[in-house]
Amino acid sequence: MTTAADIRDADTVRHWFASAKHDGAPDDYQERILGVLAGFSDLTGKTPDELVAFCFLRKKDTGKRFLSVKRRVQMNEWIDEYVAQEGWQGKDAVVNANVVRGFLIHNGIAIGGQVWRKRPAKDA
Amino acid sequence: MEFKQVIGDRSTIRFFDPDKPVEPEKIQIMLEAANRSSRAVNADFVKAVVVFRDDLDDETWEKLKTPTTTVQLDLAPVSIFWYGDMSFAEGGAARLKELVDLGALPTTHGWSHTYVDEVAFGQVVEPMSKDVMASTWAVSVECGLAINQALLAAVDEGLGVGLHAFESGTAKEALGIPDHWIPMWLMLVGYAAEDRKGGGQRPRRPLEANYYLHKYGQPWQDIPGVQDGLRKSGMLQDPMDPEKRQQEIRELAERFGLPL
Numbered sequence: 001m002t003t004a005a006d007i008r009d010a011d012t013v014r015h016w017f018a019s020a021k022h023d024g025a026p027d028d029y030q031e032r033i034l035g036v037l038a039g040f041s042d043l044t045g046k047t048p049d050e051l052v053a054f055c056f057l058r059k060k061d062t063g064k065r066f067l068s069v070k071r072r073v074q075m076n077e078w079i080d081e082y083v084a085q086e087g088w089q090g091k092d093a094v095v096n097a098n099v100v101r102g103f104l105i106h107n108g109i110a111i112g113g114q115v116w117r118k119r120p121a122k123d124a
Numbered sequence: 125m126e127f128k129q130v131i132g133d134r135s136t137i138r139f140f141d142p143d144k145p146v147e148p149e150k151i152q153i154m155l156e157a158a159n160r161s162s163r164a165v166n167a168d169f170v171k172a173v174v175v176f177r178d179d180l181d182d183e184t185w186e187k188l189k190t191p192t193t194t195v196q197l198d199l200a201p202v203s204i205f206w207y208g209d210m211s212f213a214e215g216g217a218a219r220l221k222e223l224v225d226l227g228a229l230p231t232t233h234g235w236s237h238t239y240v241d242e243v244a245f246g247q248v249v250e251p252m253s254k255d256v257m258a259s260t261w262a263v264s265v266e267c268g269l270a271i272n273q274a275l276l277a278a279v280d281e282g283l284g285v286g287l288h289a290f291e292s293g294t295a296k297e298a299l300g301i302p303d304h305w306i307p308m309w310l311m312l313v314g315y316a317a318e319d320r321k322g323g324g325q326r327p328r329r330p331l332e333a334n335y336y337l338h339k340y341g342q343p344w345q346d347i348p349g350v351q352d353g354l355r356k357s358g359m360l361q362d363p364m365d366p367e368k369r370q371q372e373i374r375e376l377a378e379r380f381g382l383p384l
Binding site for chain 2: 020091094095098099101102105112113114115116117118
């Protein structure tokens with residue numbers, strides 16, 4: 001099982017922490033979000049660096065890197081699967097899913113986060 | 125609200141209160157403002173479809189999202205899909221003649237029914253409407269004028285607004301958009317959950333960077349006192365304070381469970 005300590009020094013994780021200023025957050029918060037990402041790493045079988053790399057492809061003609069729409073969709077499907085596996089509900093489900101998205105966003109992967117609302121959208 | 129204050133207060137709002145509905149009357153005011161915008165040859169270039177979020181199914185909303193509009197689309201109670209009508213020239217001659225008869229296009233300036241038929245419509249508007257690049261330019265400019273008036277009307281009504289790209293293929297199918305309408309912008313509307321002014325005015329380059337007097341290369345020179353007057357009237361306001369803004373974003377992220 002991957003732990004927070006296992007991923008803390010990965011380039012993409014260090015970049016995430018520096019960019020989001022998580023370095024200055026309380027230790028228990030840092031441990032919690034690293035734990036969420038570590039669990040996602042386990043589910044996908046990919047290290048944090050591999051998760052980021054997975055979202056990019058290269059154009060055959062120019063070799064230029066671009067964000068893959070299909071792979072972002074795949075990432076969101078894995079995130080949903082992760083939330084279901086962990087049994088997170090309500091705001092916890094949204095917040096923890098968005099921890100993973102925050103990691104991806106700070107590494108250049110624009111991936112839409114879910115929104116937590118006290119009332120479900122269709123109840124209004 | 126005073127006109128200059130409205131201009132000064134307008135900023136793109138990205139955090140809407142999802143549970144505070146927008147009064148349909150205010151949306152109509154926005155549409156009326158758009159409908160009163162300046163428009164070449166009095167043509168109906170601009171079209172819009174108003175969608176109240178809870179009236180469209182979740183699956184369609186998901187498809188409409190782009191990577192950077194996901195959060196806004198979930199938060200905004202109202203979406204207005206703006207389009208440009210490439211068939212704007214239809215009925216153009218009759219509309220121009222109506223303006224001639226009303227005196228909006230006066231004889232003193234050379235206007236007559238004959239001029240409309242033979243020159244204004246016959247040699248300018250109609251041929252231009254068949255040139256895709258020229259008509260796309262015209263439609264886009266005219267839509268921009270109308271959309272901006274709707275934006276300002278919304279601010280005047282105390283609403284938050286922002287313009288965004290949208291997934292036009294999905295919207296076309298979901299909203300039944302005809303082939304001759306081309307997508308312009310998605311306008312999200314709601315009451316701001318963030319600071320009503322979006323955290324302060326965004327950076328702008330000074331006038332001399334973009335505006336000129338008499339010829340290119342001769343920058344417009346600031347006239348002493350004008351900016352002071354505009355600050356007093358609210359058009360020029362304090363710039364964004366990044367620290368304060370980041371704190372606000374953290375609070376909003378906490379409220380909505382968003383990624384940070």
